[in-house]
Amino acid sequence: MLDMAISDRAAHFFDSREAIVGVFEPGNGSLALERIGTIMQFARHETIFSESDVARHAYRVLKGSVCLSRVMIDGRRQIAQFLSAGDMFALDDNDEHSLTAEALTDVTLVSYPRSQVERLSDDMPEVRRELMASLRRELSAAQDHVVMLGRQTAAERVASFMLQLAKRRGARDRVEFPMSRQDIADYLGLTIETVCRELSELKKLCVIATPDRHHAIIRDFAALEMIALGDA
Amino acid sequence: MLDMAISDRAAHFFDSREAIVGVFEPGNGSLALERIGTIMQFARHETIFSESDVARHAYRVLKGSVCLSRVMIDGRRQIAQFLSAGDMFALDDNDEHSLTAEALTDVTLVSYPRSQVERLSDDMPEVRRELMASLRRELSAAQDHVVMLGRQTAAERVASFMLQLAKRRGARDRVEFPMSRQDIADYLGLTIETVCRELSELKKLCVIATPDRHHAIIRDFAALEMIALGDA
Protein backbone atom coordinates (compact mmCIF):
# COMPACT_ATOMS: atom_id res chain seq x y z
CA MET A 1 0.00 0.00 0.00
CA LEU A 2 2.83 2.34 0.76
CA ASP A 3 4.79 1.39 -2.31
CA MET A 4 3.49 4.32 -4.27
CA ALA A 5 5.94 5.86 -6.73
CA ILE A 6 8.38 8.28 -5.11
CA SER A 7 7.35 11.00 -7.50
CA ASP A 8 3.83 10.69 -6.17
CA ARG A 9 5.09 11.40 -2.73
CA ALA A 10 2.02 12.84 -1.00
CA ALA A 11 -1.20 10.95 -0.46
CA HIS A 12 -3.93 11.78 1.95
CA PHE A 13 -3.76 9.97 5.17
CA PHE A 14 -7.22 8.49 4.85
CA ASP A 15 -5.98 6.23 2.08
CA SER A 16 -3.99 4.09 4.44
CA ARG A 17 -4.95 4.71 8.01
CA GLU A 18 -4.46 1.16 9.15
CA ALA A 19 -0.88 1.20 8.04
CA ILE A 20 -0.14 3.94 10.50
CA VAL A 21 -2.06 3.28 13.64
CA GLY A 22 0.06 1.03 15.76
CA VAL A 23 3.42 1.98 14.33
CA PHE A 24 3.99 4.19 17.37
CA GLU A 25 2.51 4.38 20.85
CA PRO A 26 -0.47 6.54 19.95
CA GLY A 27 -1.70 8.44 23.01
CA ASN A 28 -5.23 9.45 22.11
CA GLY A 29 -4.17 12.81 20.77
CA SER A 30 -2.31 11.20 17.91
CA LEU A 31 -5.56 10.22 16.31
CA ALA A 32 -6.54 13.86 16.05
CA LEU A 33 -3.12 14.76 14.67
CA GLU A 34 -3.22 11.94 12.17
CA ARG A 35 -6.42 13.18 10.72
CA ILE A 36 -4.64 16.30 9.43
CA GLY A 37 -1.49 14.49 8.33
CA THR A 38 -0.23 13.72 4.85
CA ILE A 39 1.87 10.64 4.14
CA MET A 40 5.19 11.12 2.39
CA GLN A 41 7.88 8.73 1.25
CA PHE A 42 11.56 9.34 0.68
CA ALA A 43 14.27 7.06 -0.64
CA ARG A 44 17.59 6.49 1.11
CA HIS A 45 19.81 9.61 0.94
CA GLU A 46 17.03 11.92 -0.22
CA THR A 47 16.73 15.32 1.42
CA ILE A 48 13.43 15.89 3.22
CA PHE A 49 14.12 19.58 3.75
CA SER A 50 17.20 21.78 3.87
CA GLU A 51 18.42 24.29 6.36
CA SER A 52 16.88 27.68 5.50
CA ASP A 53 13.96 26.14 3.59
CA VAL A 54 10.67 27.72 4.57
CA ALA A 55 9.22 25.65 7.40
CA ARG A 56 5.54 24.91 6.89
CA HIS A 57 5.26 21.45 8.36
CA ALA A 58 6.10 19.33 11.35
CA TYR A 59 6.79 15.63 10.82
CA ARG A 60 6.56 12.23 12.41
CA VAL A 61 8.62 9.22 11.35
CA LEU A 62 6.48 6.17 10.68
CA LYS A 63 9.06 3.84 9.22
CA GLY A 64 12.80 4.02 8.60
CA SER A 65 15.43 6.41 9.93
CA VAL A 66 16.06 10.12 9.46
CA CYS A 67 18.89 12.41 10.54
CA LEU A 68 19.00 16.13 11.26
CA SER A 69 22.29 17.83 10.43
CA ARG A 70 24.00 21.12 9.75
CA VAL A 71 26.69 21.62 7.13
CA MET A 72 29.17 24.48 7.49
CA ILE A 73 30.26 26.60 4.50
CA ASP A 74 33.48 24.60 4.19
CA GLY A 75 31.67 21.26 4.25
CA ARG A 76 32.13 20.19 7.86
CA ARG A 77 28.97 18.33 8.83
CA GLN A 78 27.46 17.67 12.25
CA ILE A 79 24.46 15.42 12.79
CA ALA A 80 22.35 16.70 15.66
CA GLN A 81 19.91 13.82 15.90
CA PHE A 82 19.02 10.40 14.59
CA LEU A 83 15.28 9.74 14.43
CA SER A 84 13.36 6.52 14.09
CA ALA A 85 9.74 5.34 14.06
CA GLY A 86 7.55 7.39 16.39
CA ASP A 87 9.88 10.39 16.65
CA MET A 88 8.66 13.84 15.69
CA PHE A 89 10.79 16.63 14.25
CA ALA A 90 10.74 20.20 12.94
CA LEU A 91 8.67 21.23 15.97
CA ASP A 92 10.30 24.62 16.38
CA ASP A 93 8.45 27.68 15.13
CA ASN A 94 11.03 29.57 13.10
CA ASP A 95 10.11 30.58 9.60
CA GLU A 96 13.09 28.61 8.32
CA HIS A 97 14.35 25.19 9.24
CA SER A 98 17.55 25.41 11.24
CA LEU A 99 18.76 21.93 10.27
CA THR A 100 18.68 19.72 7.20
CA ALA A 101 16.64 16.49 7.35
CA GLU A 102 17.82 13.52 5.29
CA ALA A 103 16.53 9.99 4.90
CA LEU A 104 19.08 7.42 6.12
CA THR A 105 17.00 4.56 4.80
CA ASP A 106 13.83 4.48 2.75
CA VAL A 107 11.44 6.38 4.97
CA THR A 108 7.73 6.90 5.50
CA LEU A 109 6.66 10.11 7.23
CA VAL A 110 3.51 12.00 8.11
CA SER A 111 3.68 15.74 7.71
CA TYR A 112 1.39 18.12 9.57
CA PRO A 113 0.76 21.73 8.57
CA ARG A 114 2.08 23.84 11.42
CA SER A 115 -0.94 26.09 11.61
CA GLN A 116 -3.11 23.05 12.22
CA VAL A 117 -0.74 21.60 14.78
CA GLU A 118 -0.91 24.82 16.74
CA ARG A 119 -4.67 24.95 16.58
CA LEU A 120 -5.00 21.31 17.60
CA SER A 121 -2.57 21.71 20.46
CA ASP A 122 -4.71 24.51 21.81
CA ASP A 123 -7.90 22.47 21.54
CA MET A 124 -6.69 19.01 22.49
CA PRO A 125 -4.81 18.36 25.72
CA GLU A 126 -3.56 15.02 24.43
CA VAL A 127 -1.95 16.51 21.35
CA ARG A 128 -0.37 19.19 23.48
CA ARG A 129 1.02 16.69 25.95
CA GLU A 130 2.51 14.66 23.18
CA LEU A 131 4.20 17.66 21.61
CA MET A 132 5.58 18.79 24.95
CA ALA A 133 6.81 15.32 25.77
CA SER A 134 8.52 15.20 22.39
CA LEU A 135 10.23 18.55 22.91
CA ARG A 136 11.39 17.54 26.37
CA ARG A 137 12.79 14.24 25.19
CA GLU A 138 14.66 15.97 22.38
CA LEU A 139 16.02 18.65 24.68
CA SER A 140 17.24 16.06 27.13
CA ALA A 141 18.84 14.04 24.33
CA ALA A 142 20.51 17.17 22.95
CA GLN A 143 21.95 17.96 26.37
CA ASP A 144 23.40 14.46 26.64
CA HIS A 145 24.87 14.94 23.19
CA VAL A 146 26.48 18.21 24.31
CA VAL A 147 28.19 16.47 27.21
CA MET A 148 29.43 13.73 24.93
CA LEU A 149 30.87 16.09 22.33
CA GLY A 150 32.30 18.45 24.91
CA ARG A 151 33.98 16.06 27.29
CA GLN A 152 34.16 12.44 26.12
CA THR A 153 37.10 10.84 24.32
CA ALA A 154 36.68 9.06 20.98
CA ALA A 155 36.52 5.63 22.67
CA GLU A 156 33.93 6.85 25.14
CA ARG A 157 31.80 8.38 22.40
CA VAL A 158 31.73 5.21 20.32
CA ALA A 159 30.93 3.05 23.35
CA SER A 160 28.19 5.46 24.48
CA PHE A 161 26.75 5.44 20.99
CA MET A 162 26.50 1.65 20.93
CA LEU A 163 24.77 1.67 24.31
CA GLN A 164 22.40 4.37 23.13
CA LEU A 165 21.38 2.34 20.08
CA ALA A 166 21.03 -0.81 22.18
CA LYS A 167 18.82 0.96 24.70
CA ARG A 168 16.67 2.55 22.03
CA ARG A 169 15.66 -0.73 20.47
CA GLY A 170 15.24 -2.46 23.78
CA ALA A 171 17.66 -5.21 22.81
CA ARG A 172 20.29 -5.92 25.44
CA ASP A 173 22.93 -7.16 23.05
CA ARG A 174 21.95 -6.75 19.41
CA VAL A 175 22.56 -3.38 17.74
CA GLU A 176 21.58 -2.22 14.28
CA PHE A 177 23.20 0.72 12.45
CA PRO A 178 20.91 2.04 9.74
CA MET A 179 23.47 4.79 9.04
CA SER A 180 26.88 4.77 7.35
CA ARG A 181 30.20 5.07 9.18
CA GLN A 182 30.42 8.64 7.92
CA ASP A 183 27.06 9.42 9.52
CA ILE A 184 28.22 7.92 12.81
CA ALA A 185 31.38 10.02 12.63
CA ASP A 186 29.36 13.15 11.92
CA TYR A 187 27.11 12.42 14.88
CA LEU A 188 30.01 11.74 17.24
CA GLY A 189 32.07 14.74 16.12
CA LEU A 190 34.89 12.44 14.88
CA THR A 191 36.33 11.33 11.54
CA ILE A 192 35.30 8.13 9.85
CA GLU A 193 38.80 6.71 10.43
CA THR A 194 38.61 7.26 14.17
CA VAL A 195 35.20 5.59 14.35
CA CYS A 196 36.58 2.56 12.49
CA ARG A 197 39.63 2.36 14.72
CA GLU A 198 37.54 2.52 17.89
CA LEU A 199 35.17 -0.16 16.62
CA SER A 200 38.16 -2.33 15.74
CA GLU A 201 39.56 -1.77 19.20
CA LEU A 202 36.26 -2.88 20.78
CA LYS A 203 36.35 -5.97 18.58
CA LYS A 204 39.92 -6.72 19.59
CA LEU A 205 38.89 -6.47 23.25
CA CYS A 206 35.99 -8.87 22.53
CA VAL A 207 33.53 -6.30 23.82
CA ILE A 208 31.58 -6.37 20.56
CA ALA A 209 31.38 -8.39 17.37
CA THR A 210 30.36 -7.08 13.95
CA PRO A 211 28.72 -9.78 11.83
CA ASP A 212 28.21 -7.21 9.08
CA ARG A 213 28.58 -3.46 8.58
CA HIS A 214 25.10 -2.65 9.76
CA HIS A 215 24.95 -4.88 12.82
CA ALA A 216 26.88 -5.39 16.01
CA ILE A 217 26.58 -7.76 18.93
CA ILE A 218 27.48 -6.63 22.40
CA ARG A 219 29.50 -9.43 23.97
CA ASP A 220 30.40 -7.67 27.22
CA PHE A 221 27.82 -5.14 28.23
CA ALA A 222 29.50 -4.23 31.51
CA ALA A 223 32.82 -3.57 29.80
CA LEU A 224 31.11 -1.37 27.23
CA GLU A 225 29.52 0.65 30.03
CA MET A 226 32.88 1.02 31.75
CA ILE A 227 34.48 2.29 28.57
CA ALA A 228 31.59 4.69 27.94
CA LEU A 229 32.08 6.25 31.38
CA GLY A 230 35.86 6.53 31.05
CA ASP A 231 36.96 3.25 32.66
CA ALA A 232 37.04 4.58 36.26
CA MET B 1 13.12 44.47 49.04
CA LEU B 2 14.83 41.37 47.77
CA ASP B 3 17.69 41.64 50.21
CA MET B 4 16.24 39.11 52.59
CA ALA B 5 18.74 36.91 54.40
CA ILE B 6 19.99 33.99 52.36
CA SER B 7 18.93 31.56 55.05
CA ASP B 8 15.38 32.85 54.65
CA ARG B 9 15.47 31.97 51.03
CA ALA B 10 11.79 31.46 50.25
CA ALA B 11 9.17 34.19 50.46
CA HIS B 12 5.80 34.24 48.84
CA PHE B 13 5.64 36.08 45.64
CA PHE B 14 2.87 38.39 46.79
CA ASP B 15 5.34 40.17 49.02
CA SER B 16 7.13 41.75 46.12
CA ARG B 17 5.16 41.52 42.98
CA GLU B 18 6.28 44.84 41.60
CA ALA B 19 9.88 43.80 41.75
CA ILE B 20 9.18 40.99 39.36
CA VAL B 21 6.75 42.25 36.79
CA GLY B 22 8.78 43.91 34.11
CA VAL B 23 12.01 42.04 34.66
CA PHE B 24 11.14 39.85 31.67
CA GLU B 25 8.82 40.20 28.72
CA PRO B 26 5.72 38.94 30.47
CA GLY B 27 3.22 37.59 27.95
CA ASN B 28 -0.06 37.55 29.79
CA GLY B 29 0.36 33.98 30.96
CA SER B 30 3.26 34.90 33.15
CA LEU B 31 0.96 36.67 35.53
CA ALA B 32 -0.87 33.43 36.20
CA LEU B 33 2.42 31.59 36.63
CA GLU B 34 3.77 34.22 38.93
CA ARG B 35 0.85 33.84 41.26
CA ILE B 36 2.00 30.33 42.16
CA GLY B 37 5.71 31.14 42.29
CA THR B 38 8.02 31.41 45.28
CA ILE B 39 11.01 33.73 45.28
CA MET B 40 14.42 32.27 46.09
CA GLN B 41 17.85 33.80 46.37
CA PHE B 42 21.24 32.17 45.95
CA ALA B 43 24.72 33.55 46.41
CA ARG B 44 27.49 33.26 43.81
CA HIS B 45 28.71 29.64 43.49
CA GLU B 46 25.82 28.15 45.43
CA THR B 47 24.17 25.02 44.07
CA ILE B 48 20.47 25.45 43.25
CA PHE B 49 19.94 21.74 42.69
CA SER B 50 22.14 18.77 41.83
CA GLU B 51 21.91 16.13 39.18
CA SER B 52 19.78 13.26 40.56
CA ASP B 53 18.03 15.47 43.12
CA VAL B 54 14.29 14.89 43.14
CA ALA B 55 12.75 17.40 40.75
CA ARG B 56 9.70 19.10 42.19
CA HIS B 57 10.00 22.58 40.72
CA ALA B 58 10.55 24.50 37.53
CA TYR B 59 12.35 27.85 37.72
CA ARG B 60 12.65 31.22 36.12
CA VAL B 61 15.66 33.51 36.47
CA LEU B 62 14.72 37.01 37.58
CA LYS B 63 18.15 38.46 38.18
CA GLY B 64 21.72 37.24 37.80
CA SER B 65 23.11 34.26 35.90
CA VAL B 66 22.80 30.51 36.32
CA CYS B 67 24.48 27.58 34.60
CA LEU B 68 23.37 23.99 34.02
CA SER B 69 26.14 21.43 33.98
CA ARG B 70 27.01 17.77 34.28
CA VAL B 71 30.07 16.43 36.07
CA MET B 72 31.48 13.02 35.16
CA ILE B 73 32.73 10.58 37.82
CA ASP B 74 36.32 11.60 37.16
CA GLY B 75 35.55 15.30 37.48
CA ARG B 76 35.28 16.36 33.85
CA ARG B 77 32.61 19.04 33.70
CA GLN B 78 30.46 20.22 30.82
CA ILE B 79 28.17 23.23 31.02
CA ALA B 80 25.08 22.70 28.88
CA GLN B 81 23.57 26.14 29.20
CA PHE B 82 24.05 29.62 30.59
CA LEU B 83 20.83 31.29 31.74
CA SER B 84 20.04 34.91 32.46
CA ALA B 85 17.04 37.04 33.41
CA GLY B 86 13.83 35.76 31.83
CA ASP B 87 15.08 32.24 31.07
CA MET B 88 13.23 29.22 32.47
CA PHE B 89 14.85 25.91 33.37
CA ALA B 90 14.14 22.44 34.78
CA LEU B 91 11.14 22.15 32.48
CA ASP B 92 11.61 18.44 31.78
CA ASP B 93 9.40 15.96 33.56
CA ASN B 94 11.80 13.36 34.91
CA ASP B 95 11.62 12.50 38.57
CA GLU B 96 15.24 13.53 38.92
CA HIS B 97 17.12 16.51 37.55
CA SER B 98 19.46 15.50 34.76
CA LEU B 99 21.80 18.47 35.25
CA THR B 100 23.18 20.49 38.14
CA ALA B 101 22.14 24.15 38.42
CA GLU B 102 24.61 26.61 39.97
CA ALA B 103 24.51 30.34 40.57
CA LEU B 104 27.24 32.14 38.61
CA THR B 105 26.47 35.42 40.33
CA ASP B 106 24.13 36.28 43.15
CA VAL B 107 20.79 35.21 41.74
CA THR B 108 17.07 35.76 42.26
CA LEU B 109 14.74 33.03 41.00
CA VAL B 110 11.07 32.15 41.07
CA SER B 111 10.30 28.48 41.56
CA TYR B 112 7.03 26.89 40.47
CA PRO B 113 5.72 23.55 41.74
CA ARG B 114 5.59 21.28 38.72
CA SER B 115 2.12 19.95 39.46
CA GLN B 116 0.80 23.50 39.34
CA VAL B 117 2.69 24.33 36.17
CA GLU B 118 1.13 21.38 34.46
CA ARG B 119 -2.35 22.27 35.64
CA LEU B 120 -1.94 25.88 34.59
CA SER B 121 -0.57 24.96 31.21
CA ASP B 122 -3.68 22.88 30.59
CA ASP B 123 -5.99 25.71 31.64
CA MET B 124 -4.20 28.74 30.25
CA PRO B 125 -3.15 28.98 26.62
CA GLU B 126 -0.73 31.79 27.39
CA VAL B 127 1.17 29.81 29.97
CA ARG B 128 1.31 26.89 27.61
CA ARG B 129 2.62 28.99 24.76
CA GLU B 130 5.30 30.43 26.95
CA LEU B 131 6.46 27.01 28.12
CA MET B 132 6.52 25.67 24.59
CA ALA B 133 8.39 28.70 23.34
CA SER B 134 10.92 28.22 26.11
CA LEU B 135 11.43 24.55 25.28
CA ARG B 136 11.82 25.33 21.59
CA ARG B 137 14.36 28.06 22.22
CA GLU B 138 16.36 25.79 24.48
CA LEU B 139 16.25 22.92 22.00
CA SER B 140 17.41 25.17 19.23
CA ALA B 141 20.22 26.56 21.40
CA ALA B 142 21.26 23.04 22.40
CA GLN B 143 21.44 22.02 18.74
CA ASP B 144 23.67 24.99 17.95
CA HIS B 145 25.83 23.98 20.89
CA VAL B 146 26.12 20.45 19.50
CA VAL B 147 27.38 21.76 16.18
CA MET B 148 29.90 23.98 17.92
CA LEU B 149 31.28 21.20 20.12
CA GLY B 150 31.25 18.64 17.35
CA ARG B 151 32.81 20.58 14.51
CA GLN B 152 34.27 23.96 15.44
CA THR B 153 37.92 24.63 16.31
CA ALA B 154 38.94 26.33 19.55
CA ALA B 155 39.29 29.73 17.87
CA GLU B 156 35.88 29.38 16.23
CA ARG B 157 34.25 28.38 19.51
CA VAL B 158 35.63 31.34 21.41
CA ALA B 159 34.65 33.78 18.65
CA SER B 160 31.16 32.26 18.41
CA PHE B 161 30.80 32.53 22.15
CA MET B 162 31.64 36.22 22.14
CA LEU B 163 29.11 36.84 19.36
CA GLN B 164 26.51 34.84 21.25
CA LEU B 165 26.97 36.96 24.38
CA ALA B 166 26.94 40.17 22.34
CA LYS B 167 23.73 39.19 20.59
CA ARG B 168 22.04 38.14 23.79
CA ARG B 169 22.46 41.49 25.45
CA GLY B 170 21.64 43.42 22.30
CA ALA B 171 24.90 45.35 22.49
CA ARG B 172 26.81 45.44 19.23
CA ASP B 173 30.23 45.78 20.76
CA ARG B 174 30.22 45.50 24.55
CA VAL B 175 30.29 42.02 26.10
CA GLU B 176 30.02 41.02 29.74
CA PHE B 177 31.20 37.68 31.16
CA PRO B 178 29.46 36.94 34.43
CA MET B 179 31.23 33.56 34.50
CA SER B 180 34.84 32.55 35.18
CA ARG B 181 37.32 31.44 32.52
CA GLN B 182 36.88 27.90 33.79
CA ASP B 183 33.13 28.14 33.23
CA ILE B 184 33.71 29.40 29.69
CA ALA B 185 36.08 26.50 29.06
CA ASP B 186 33.55 24.03 30.43
CA TYR B 187 30.87 25.47 28.17
CA LEU B 188 33.08 25.41 25.08
CA GLY B 189 34.46 21.93 25.71
CA LEU B 190 38.01 23.30 26.03
CA THR B 191 40.58 23.80 28.80
CA ILE B 192 40.99 27.10 30.59
CA GLU B 193 44.45 27.51 29.03
CA THR B 194 43.10 27.19 25.52
CA VAL B 195 40.37 29.75 26.21
CA CYS B 196 43.00 32.19 27.51
CA ARG B 197 45.25 31.64 24.53
CA GLU B 198 42.43 32.22 22.06
CA LEU B 199 41.32 35.38 23.83
CA SER B 200 44.93 36.60 23.77
CA GLU B 201 45.11 35.83 20.07
CA LEU B 202 41.95 37.87 19.43
CA LYS B 203 43.49 40.73 21.41
CA LYS B 204 46.71 40.50 19.43
CA LEU B 205 44.69 40.71 16.21
CA CYS B 206 42.89 43.78 17.62
CA VAL B 207 39.55 42.06 17.15
CA ILE B 208 38.68 42.50 20.82
CA ALA B 209 39.93 44.36 23.89
CA THR B 210 39.54 43.23 27.50
CA PRO B 211 39.37 46.19 29.88
CA ASP B 212 38.93 43.75 32.77
CA ARG B 213 38.35 40.05 33.30
CA HIS B 214 34.59 40.27 33.10
CA HIS B 215 34.25 42.60 30.14
CA ALA B 216 35.30 42.67 26.52
CA ILE B 217 34.90 45.17 23.71
CA ILE B 218 34.46 43.98 20.17
CA ARG B 219 36.67 46.18 18.00
CA ASP B 220 36.11 44.37 14.71
CA PHE B 221 32.74 42.71 14.53
CA ALA B 222 33.13 41.50 10.94
CA ALA B 223 36.47 39.87 11.70
CA LEU B 224 34.98 38.12 14.71
CA GLU B 225 32.20 36.75 12.53
CA MET B 226 34.72 35.53 9.97
CA ILE B 227 36.70 33.74 12.62
CA ALA B 228 33.54 32.20 14.11
CA LEU B 229 32.63 30.69 10.74
CA GLY B 230 36.12 29.37 10.04
CA ASP B 231 37.66 32.29 8.11
CA ALA B 232 36.42 31.20 4.65
Add this chain to the structure above:
DNA sequence: CGCCAACTTGATGGAAGTCAAATCCAGTGG
Protein backbone atom coordinates in the same frame (compact mmCIF):
# COMPACT_ATOMS: atom_id res chain seq x y z
C1' DC C 1 33.13 -12.15 -12.04
C1' DG C 2 34.57 -7.57 -11.67
C1' DC C 3 33.70 -2.87 -10.36
C1' DC C 4 33.18 0.82 -7.20
C1' DA C 5 31.88 2.80 -3.12
C1' DA C 6 32.23 1.97 1.63
C1' DC C 7 35.11 0.59 4.95
C1' DT C 8 39.56 -0.60 7.36
C1' DT C 9 44.34 -0.08 8.56
C1' DG C 10 48.84 2.32 8.64
C1' DA C 11 52.04 6.43 8.88
C1' DT C 12 52.56 11.11 10.00
C1' DG C 13 51.31 15.83 11.60
C1' DG C 14 48.98 19.33 14.18
C1' DA C 15 45.51 21.29 17.39
C1' DA C 16 44.57 21.25 21.82
C1' DG C 17 45.68 19.11 26.38
C1' DT C 18 48.88 18.76 30.34
C1' DC C 19 52.28 20.35 33.36
C1' DA C 20 54.72 24.21 35.15
C1' DA C 21 55.72 28.85 36.22
C1' DA C 22 54.83 33.80 36.18
C1' DT C 23 51.49 37.52 36.70
C1' DC C 24 47.41 39.83 38.06
C1' DC C 25 43.99 41.25 41.11
C1' DA C 26 40.37 41.40 44.93
C1' DG C 27 39.88 41.32 49.32
C1' DT C 28 42.26 41.56 54.09
C1' DG C 29 44.53 43.45 57.65
C1' DG C 30 48.15 46.56 59.28
Add this chain to the structure above:
DNA sequence: CCACTGGATTTGACTTCCATCAAGTTGGCG
Protein backbone atom coordinates in the same frame (compact mmCIF):
# COMPACT_ATOMS: atom_id res chain seq x y z
C1' DC D 1 46.92 54.21 52.23
C1' DC D 2 49.51 50.28 51.23
C1' DA D 3 51.64 45.73 51.69
C1' DC D 4 50.14 40.94 51.74
C1' DT D 5 47.99 36.76 50.40
C1' DG D 6 45.58 33.27 47.75
C1' DG D 7 42.93 32.34 44.00
C1' DA D 8 42.19 33.35 39.14
C1' DT D 9 44.31 34.14 34.92
C1' DT D 10 47.97 34.22 31.54
C1' DT D 11 52.00 32.49 29.21
C1' DG D 12 55.46 28.93 28.01
C1' DA D 13 57.30 24.07 27.09
C1' DC D 14 56.20 19.68 26.00
C1' DT D 15 52.92 15.64 25.05
C1' DT D 16 49.00 13.27 23.36
C1' DC D 17 44.95 12.22 20.94
C1' DC D 18 42.78 12.52 16.98
C1' DA D 19 42.88 14.37 12.11
C1' DT D 20 44.92 13.94 7.76
C1' DC D 21 46.90 11.63 4.00
C1' DA D 22 47.64 7.31 1.86
C1' DA D 23 47.11 2.59 0.74
C1' DG D 24 44.82 -1.49 0.98
C1' DT D 25 40.41 -4.55 1.69
C1' DT D 26 35.61 -5.82 1.56
C1' DG D 27 31.25 -6.74 -0.26
C1' DG D 28 26.91 -5.42 -2.75
C1' DC D 29 25.31 -5.16 -7.26
C1' DG D 30 25.28 -5.11 -12.23
